[in-house]
Amino acid sequence: MSASRLYQITKTFLQYGLDEFVPDNKKPFLAKCARGSAFWLTNRHTEKSLGLRLRLALQTLGPVWIKFGQMLSTRRDLLPDDIARELAFLQDKVEPFPGDAAKMLIEQALGIDDVSELFDHFNTTPLASASIAQVHTATLKQDGQALDVVIKVIRPNIEAQILADLALMEQFARYLASWFSEGKRLRPVEVVKEYRKTLLDELDLMREAANALQLRRNFTKSEALYIPEVYSDYSRKNVLVMERIYGIPVSDTDALLEQGTNMKLLAERGVEVFFTQVFRDSFFHADMHPGNIFVSRENPHNPQYIGIDCGIVGTLNREDKRYLAENFIAFFNRDYRQVAQLHVDSGWVPHDTNVEEFEFAIRTVCEPIFNKPLAEISFGHVLVNLFNTARRFNMEVQPQLVLLQKTLLYVEGLGRQLYPQLDLWKTAKPFLENWVQEQVGPLAVIKKLYANLPFWAEKMPELPDLVYQNLKRPPASANMTTITPVKPILLGLLAMTGVMGSLLSYFQGANLLAGSFGLAGMVSFWVAWRKSSH
Numbered sequence: 001m002s003a004s005r006l007y008q009i010t011k012t013f014l015q016y017g018l019d020e021f022v023p024d025n026k027k028p029f030l031a032k033c034a035r036g037s038a039f040w041l042t043n044r045h046t047e048k049s050l051g052l053r054l055r056l057a058l059q060t061l062g063p064v065w066i067k068f069g070q071m072l073s074t075r076r077d078l079l080p081d082d083i084a085r086e087l088a089f090l091q092d093k094v095e096p097f098p099g100d101a102a103k104m105l106i107e108q109a110l111g112i113d114d115v116s117e118l119f120d121h122f123n124t125t126p127l128a129s130a131s132i133a134q135v136h137t138a139t140l141k142q143d144g145q146a147l148d149v150v151i152k153v154i155r156p157n158i159e160a161q162i163l164a165d166l167a168l169m170e171q172f173a174r175y176l177a178s179w180f181s182e183g184k185r186l187r188p189v190e191v192v193k194e195y196r197k198t199l200l201d202e203l204d205l206m207r208e209a210a211n212a213l214q215l216r217r218n219f220t221k222s223e224a225l226y227i228p229e230v231y232s233d234y235s236r237k238n239v240l241v242m243e244r245i246y247g248i249p250v251s252d253t254d255a256l257l258e259q260g261t262n263m264k265l266l267a268e269r270g271v272e273v274f275f276t277q278v279f280r281d282s283f284f285h286a287d288m289h290p291g292n293i294f295v296s297r298e299n300p301h302n303p304q305y306i307g308i309d310c311g312i313v314g315t316l317n318r319e320d321k322r323y324l325a326e327n328f329i330a331f332f333n334r335d336y337r338q339v340a341q342l343h344v345d346s347g348w349v350p351h352d353t354n355v356e357e358f359e360f361a362i363r364t365v366c367e368p369i370f371n372k373p374l375a376e377i378s379f380g381h382v383l384v385n386l387f388n389t390a391r392r393f394n395m396e397v398q399p400q401l402v403l404l405q406k407t408l409l410y411v412e413g414l415g416r417q418l419y420p421q422l423d424l425w426k427t428a429k430p431f432l433e434n435w436v437q438e439q440v441g442p443l444a445v446i447k448k449l450y451a452n453l454p455f456w457a458e459k460m461p462e463l464p465d466l467v468y469q470n471l472k473r474p475p476a477s478a479n480m481t482t483i484t485p486v487k488p489i490l491l492g493l494l495a496m497t498g499v500m501g502s503l504l505s506y507f508q509g510a511n512l513l514a515g516s517f518g519l520a521g522m523v524s525f526w527v528a529w530r531k532s533s534h
């Protein structure tokens with residue numbers, strides 16, 4: 001299977017003449033020989049531009065490649081303009097499949113004879129089509145209401161194609177891991193494993209529906225981000241019905257400027273939304289290419305993003321989140337020693353790394369870009385420096401952070417396009433400082449105690465018995481009093497009873513039961529103290 005897929009990929013690349021991306025005089029000898037030996041695979045699209053050929057080749061090869069093209073399209077600073085423009089079509093204008101087939105899939109999935117049973121004005125011409133699915137407009141008839149919706153339908157037969165590409169990637173990853181010196185550090189097998197999970201999850205629209213509902217809940221009443229409503233009752237594994245939105249695509253800068261959008265605020269909000277999702281919610285939209293982001297037409301002076309396609313979301317564990325935030329803050333304070341130390345402590349670089357040398361290397365990469373607006377930072381240059389530093393210090397790829405890094409690239413690209421004067425660091429710093437403060441400050445302690453209240457409310461009735469039994473316990477030996485070892489435990493337990501009781505009374509509107517616990521705790525505390533000190 002993998003061999004035939006490999007042949008298919010090579011054939012597509014050569015028949016679209018993509019080998020022309022590397023000029024003849026720069027091609028390694030072996031590559032020239034290989035090209036010459038596949039003489040029957042000639043460029044069949046000579047009349048088309050290189051950008052168009054690349055787009056068509058990626059489209060022919062399917063979702064995995066289309067996603068790669070979408071990502072490339074956002075790096076206008078690294079690609080020639082005409083190629084980036086062509087690739088941008090992959091965000092929402094991929095060749096559609098027939099509308100009648102989509103209609104049939106919807107009817108089958110929802111168990112109806114005709115879409116008109118549930119929807120009016122179903123349009124068989126798709127509104128848009130991208131890597132995984134295509135989208136049709138309709139009006140949902142629900143409880144006497146007519147709701148403007150879109151119906152997203154997964155492309156038929158794409159799973160087999162995705163699985164074939166993944167199998168090929170897995171083979172390459174294993175090969176890279178065992179044959180190349182960089183294999184261990186880059187952890188290709190683990191990275192492909194994560195990617196596999198992410199991509200296959202995206203084929204399940206019930207998952208996307210759940211993600212969208214969660215994200216919508218996280219941003220209820222937010223001025224910065226709106227997530228359209230999902231109608232889960234009409235959603236299945238391959239069909240998703242959701243509120244239709246009419247925003248301006250974020251890549252349409254002209255339209256945004258024309259309606260007088262506050263571009264600075266919009267770019268800053270992009271950064272804010274990203275950091276809020278990552279640090280506050282630990283649940284972030286991880287497919288933030290421009291085809292999935294719109295800007296509301298209302299209130300251009302107070303612009304709001306609209307996010308769609310929540311098929312890929314990322315999460316971080318507490319530890320990674322903590323290290324990341326501390327890293328960012330140390331970086332904002334130009335404390336490169338701390339950045340280096342954090343990398344060692346978190347295990348992102350080996351434990352025997354020379355922290356001083358590492359600090360120096362980080363300073364060399366970061367200092368030139370510090371406090372500069374995006375327009376003055378050469379992204380390609382920074383990336384090359386970062387890769388070199390990572391290699392020099394044997395920094396392993398962290399598969400759990402790859403999605404986040406990809407998203408960060410999107411956010412940076414977005415900011416660069418919307419408002420090149422954006423100072424990414426200045427925008428993010430106050431947000432992160434607040435977040436860290438909230439994690440360690442007194443409010444955080446109270447919040448944690450509050451979160452544990454149900455547990456303590458359940459355990460508290462047992463405490464008086466525990467206290468009584470402990471006080472009654474006979475001395476273990478004549479030389480040892482029971483008081484000494486029991487005292488700290490008792491004091492701890494009782495003080496906690498008191499505190500929890502008071503907290504309960506405070507948070508639950510001082511109800512009688514909670515108040516009594518507080519009082520009982522305090523009284524037992526006093527009795528125990530008297531007893532223990534005699």
Ligand SMILES: Nc1ncnc2c1ncn2[C@@H]1O[C@H](COP(=O)(O)OP(=O)(O)OP(=O)(O)O)[C@@H](O)[C@H]1O
Binds near residue numbers: 127128130133287291
């Ligand atoms: N709720 C909506 N309202 C209006 N248009 C929408 C809506 N949802 C999707 N679209 C349009 O359909 C396009 C494709 O939708 P979506 O991004 O969900 O498909 P996909 O195949 O999962 O895409 P991707 O390649 O990003 O994974 C979007 O770029 C957008 O233009």
